[in-house]
Amino acid sequence: MTVLFAMILDGIFGEPKWLWSRIPHPAVIMGKAVGHIDTTYNTGENRKIKGTISFAALVIAALILGMIIAAIPGIWTDVILGAMLIAQRSLVEHVAAVGTGLRMSLQQGRRAVAIIVSRDTRDMTTSDVTRSAIESGSENFSDGVIAPIFWFAIGGLPALLVYKITNTADSMIGYKTPRHLQFGWAAARFDDLLNWVPARLTALLIWATDRQTPFAKIAADAKLHRSPNAGWPEAAMAYKQNVVLAGPRSYDGKLTLFPYVNEAGKHTLGPDDIAQTTQTLWAAWWMTLAIALFVAII
Structure with missing residues (x-):
């Protein structure tokens, strides 16, 4: 029931600005912790060892904190924290905002999509902006919704916190850049492991x-x-909507030639395709909610 109630709470309220403008969101606190180990230990030699040890310390701290909080009598502490760390409504709102922006102007669409992707957006066409929004929505539905729900259901709040600190670390230091290739290795590999099942689900x-x-x-x-x-x-969403995803994109001014996903799909995309994505995200969420209800009943 804990997972079910957390999903419903997040689905209804999302991430209200009036609350998170006054107190730090748990994800922000996790981000500061990852930033601290990056600035403190990502120096000199043996960065792979330093990164592995410092990341392991964060994981252990998250596990212990989760166990302490989970020991509080009743389910509502777990429900509220779970709702904070499941991001369905906020994800859909961010994706939908890109479609809203595109309907006003291409520039507004670029500004909206720049909030949710790390690639260069300055020279994006309408199709590029749309494709980026669909890809972000699809990937983050796995990372930000299904994976947290999966680990919450498997191991309660301790497992959820371990997943979230891992995913946060991967998003900050898990890049194959000269600075983070070695230091973020453990975080990136552990994130791959924890997301293996949820991505396929x-x-x-x-x-x-x-x-x-x-x-x-x-x-x-x-x-x-x-x-x-x-x-x-991404492949599931590409075929669901018969659109082409992935392919070439630019990071920090450098074009990278990634292969297309569903290359035979529609190439010219627009706001209506984003609207279809948000509808699919809600449909898949409702399906997940039904599964959670079924599990809770049995």
């Missing part, structure tokens, strides 16, 4: 909202993606 949920494409085609295209996990929800 997310693809199944998105596919189940339509079921028109053989799942084997989704699995085949998922393997084209540069990430061992992100390709699964």
Whole structure:
């Protein structure tokens, strides 16, 4: 019931600005902790060892904190914290904002999508902006919704906090850049491990909202993606909407030629495709809620 109530609470309220403008969000606190180990220990030699040890310390701290909080009598502390760390409503709102921006102007769309992606947005076309929003929505539905729900259901609040600190660390130091290639190695690999099952579950949920494409085609295209996990929800969404995703994109002024996912899909995209994505995200969420209800009943 804890997971079910947390999902409902997040689905209704999301991340209210009036609250998080007054107190720090748990994800912000986690980000500061990761930033601290990065600035303090990511120096000199043996960065891989330093990164592994300092990341392991954060994971252990998250596990212990989760166990302490979980020991509080009643379920509502877990429910409230769980709702804070599941990001369905805020995810959909951010994705939908890109479509709203595009309907006003291309520049507004670029500004909106820049909030949710790290790639260069200055020269994006309408199709590029749309594609970026769909990809972000698909990947973050796995990372920010299904994976937290999965680990919350498997191991309660301790497992949820371990997942969130890992995912936060991966998003901050898990890049293959000269600064973080060694230091963020452990965080990136552990994040890959924790997201392996949820990413494939997310693809199944998105596919189940339509079921028109053989799942084997989704699995085949998922393997084209540069990430061992992100390709699964993106491929599922690409086939669900018959759009092409992934492909070339620019980071820090450098064009990177990634392969396309569902290359035969529609290339010219716009706000209506973003609206369809948000509808699919809610449909998959409702399906997940139904599963959580079923598990709670039995």
